[in-house]
Amino acid sequence: MRWSQLYAPTLRQDPADAEAASHRLLVRAGFVRQLMAGHYSLLPLAVRVRAKVIQVIREEMTRIGAQEFILPAMHPADLWRRTGRWDAMGEEMFRLTDRRGTDLALGMTHEEVIASVAAELGSYRRLPQLWYQFQTKFRDEPRPRSGLIRVREFTMKDSYSLDVDEAGLDRSFALHDEAYRRIFARLGVPAIGVEASSGNMGGSDSVEFMCPSEAGEDLVVRCPSGDYAANVEKAASRLDPVADGPGPPVPERFDTPHARTIEELTRLHDVPAERQVKTLVYVLDDRLALVLMRGDHALVEQKLADATGAVAIRPAHQEEIVAALKAAPGSLGAVTAALPPDHGMTILADEALRGRRDMTTGANVDGVHVRGVDIARDVAVDHWADLREVRAGEPCPRCGAPLEVVDAIEVGHIFKLGYRYTEAMGVRVLGPDGAEITPIMGSYGIGVERAIAAIVEANHDDAGIVWPVGVAPFDVAVVLLNPGDAEVAAVAERVHTALGAAGVDVVLDDRDERPGAKFKDVELIGIPYRVTVGRRGVDAGTVEITARASGETVVVPVDEAAPRLVGLLTA
């Protein structure tokens, strides 16, 4: 390929609106252009990278015996209604109607469609099946941002396993886990598998693959010893026990006219935050609930969703709170005596409050709190759960070492789904004994364009992108310094041809530009190796090979350039 024929519109300046390195570099180096928020056009360089990333994933899917499908992107609403996700997906699902008024969805994921295809399987002898596709997914993200990291339209490799039983699902899940580790290693993405919430997918276990990055929108809690890693939505820690005194025999009210927050109660009334009970009011699928946290702990809403199975979760509005508790935020509490007798709200409490005594909380009277609260005695907790956000420095639940919390990009997610979808869609096969059984499902996803962004986040420097060999848009750029010099041009052509013949993905920079501009473009775009062909070298029968990652240059005889590069690329 000749650079003069390549549409690679590099920019001299960083785009003004880009914060994430991958966003900035992919725009500046001419890989992508935004059509509207969350929707990007992939230009030829990005198409080349995407094809190589897809090929890596395809090879690893083939290796575990998966078969490629392509399922429709547009689905009938009825299919989603059968699993209850037509409602559960909320605003994140793009919906439309056709000319006949039929309700349709744009696929965010394909469990329902896969289950409908699987309805034809018929016999356990056709199991297990591992089915995957590369297909455009549409998600109406509330805040598309960071270039390719969070978009509304993207290519997903999604795969699905169908097995006879749980042991089979465990095998299919383990195969994917291994395949994903190989894929991210080959892509140059330093992803780690972490325990994760299954969110609205349901099922028992799930593992996310997380690439630590400042541009990430997720938080990963991990132990430096490597024995524990989890999404903060799921993470636990081993909290130090708190030794409470017995406290007074009954709770005591006291006036707190100027203390409306945990901090004010600490400052004005000398109550440490860890001796306070924070009372939050939430709306879980249209029903009010009280959520109790230790004063110094933060709630993780996903844990609340996972603990309750609620689909739509939001903090209650001020008016809803006042109507239910006759008090405004600032003095709320869940002590039985302070609640309206017919309040009807579920009371959920974080595990860190279990057994605590002599605690302080609001009295449901503005400007009044209660101290000496014994949770077991004074609060009618309906449901205990881990709802707390783990913070850096807390002890690892496995080994007790201080945990780290890092920003990360979710690049993959694998789920043990169980029977939810096959049951809802009525998928039944004949079992070995002639009785019908319901296959068990798993689902597994990698966002292709997000993986590309993660590669860039993990592989760049001040001069631009540093693509790993194998996913770079070109592996080698032959830079011809003097396009007007026929002899030099002929040498560059010879090297270019030799590399092409050796199966190397190579571009010949034949543009009539200054050498400095050409070098900058090669660095910005991130081509792993540059071969520089100039007058002086040709006089000496040599060319230069420069590695993008290290910046090191070696001078080699012209006809050794190609074999040397083949060696470097396959090292």
Place this chain on the structure above:
Amino acid sequence: MRWSQLYAPTLRQDPADAEAASHRLLVRAGFVRQLMAGHYSLLPLAVRVRAKVIQVIREEMTRIGAQEFILPAMHPADLWRRTGRWDAMGEEMFRLTDRRGTDLALGMTHEEVIASVAAELGSYRRLPQLWYQFQTKFRDEPRPRSGLIRVREFTMKDSYSLDVDEAGLDRSFALHDEAYRRIFARLGVPAIGVEASSGNMGGSDSVEFMCPSEAGEDLVVRCPSGDYAANVEKAASRLDPVADGPGPPVPERFDTPHARTIEELTRLHDVPAERQVKTLVYVLDDRLALVLMRGDHALVEQKLADATGAVAIRPAHQEEIVAALKAAPGSLGAVTAALPPDHGMTILADEALRGRRDMTTGANVDGVHVRGVDIARDVAVDHWADLREVRAGEPCPRCGAPLEVVDAIEVGHIFKLGYRYTEAMGVRVLGPDGAEITPIMGSYGIGVERAIAAIVEANHDDAGIVWPVGVAPFDVAVVLLNPGDAEVAAVAERVHTALGAAGVDVVLDDRDERPGAKFKDVELIGIPYRVTVGRRGVDAGTVEITARASGETVVVPVDEAAPRLVGLLTA
């Protein structure tokens, strides 16, 4: 690949709802399954074929210097409003709104998006550009049918050319014309290029690539001599001139109480159809118009659209007609004296009526007609145009030979668009003399899944599909007759391995099925060559090679099977 690991659910019976051969065979042979009308899941066999078809197209696009993009499938409405197509696309465009209420379209085609990307080009030195993509297109077809032939969601290879001037566009158009001819030849689709209407794409010329087939929804008019072919929407013929007498000096009314149709007027009043004027009332973009045709000719609505530029076209309703003409269909006419003086309707007439005299038409009084009409004298025609449907047997416009009319599938369409999109989107580049110029555009499309259907339509027999080599899901099936016989199995494995090592796409049928069932599946699926490995052959050191297309079988020594097949496949 082993057949036992392949999900290829062949059916014993034809599906009940399939008329087109491609529909019937692609379902029965386990390539596709319908999710809902117009939306198909591609199963592994179809994914393999699709990948090969895409690769053929990609190679030919690369050969003409085109570069691959991937553009968003979802577009902001504003983009389509700028070219006027937000309205013009009507019900065929899927529309939706996002969570913020922004109007969005699902891309039916990408001229607007391409022009927005091209706005960055900057200089004529970056022209020409040939840009293409493989992307999912969505079209809300009124009648999705015939399996993959007419669907609502499909992969399109769409390409776009941007040139400095018309001569450049002519070159880009010619390059695509050649590329398309090579593509369809390689795919085994006997497509012919025909003159076509440009429809709502606009522009000057367009050529459709048509594959003659009973399953086709288009009609192609062609001369057996090969010098003329056109879509019936565009086709012309050389009509024999009609010699009219002078007729009476003024039109004469006569009573026709029982003649409401062309045929009744002929039968009851002895007026030949070719001496009648048929008066049709149409609504063109909300305005009524009279459309005059010779009595024995049929109107082509697309020609009416092309002649008037109207976007929305429909026959007027009975009430609209009566309100405008004070008469009901059966006695309508456009003679000036019979029209309300302030009727305000445009009168369009087909060219075949030009100069005709002594004609008969309705009097706009129920049960009354007029004869002796001299079109030039008595009818105030506003606009003459070719509106007539060419019929089989009419003379070729080039050579006069009798024309044929055949059903055909449109598999490709190439357009000279002109400046419509670049002007509307404000695409300007600096020209050679420093003044800004507007690039000129072309657009070119192939429907990938429809091309697959066309391959099947053109390549099947009673036993199933007969894929051409190169697009078949597998080129060779090694059928192991006795899976339980270790020695026979080892020979089959050896042949399978040798073929794989030679780069042949091969599947080993290792299933525990009867030989007859295996042979039937290979034939139904349409694998070009079958290698049969059985006990008797192994005893003699031979295997059988059977060609799917001819049914011919040759017996060869085991180790000659692979080289022989490589020879057959590359012949």
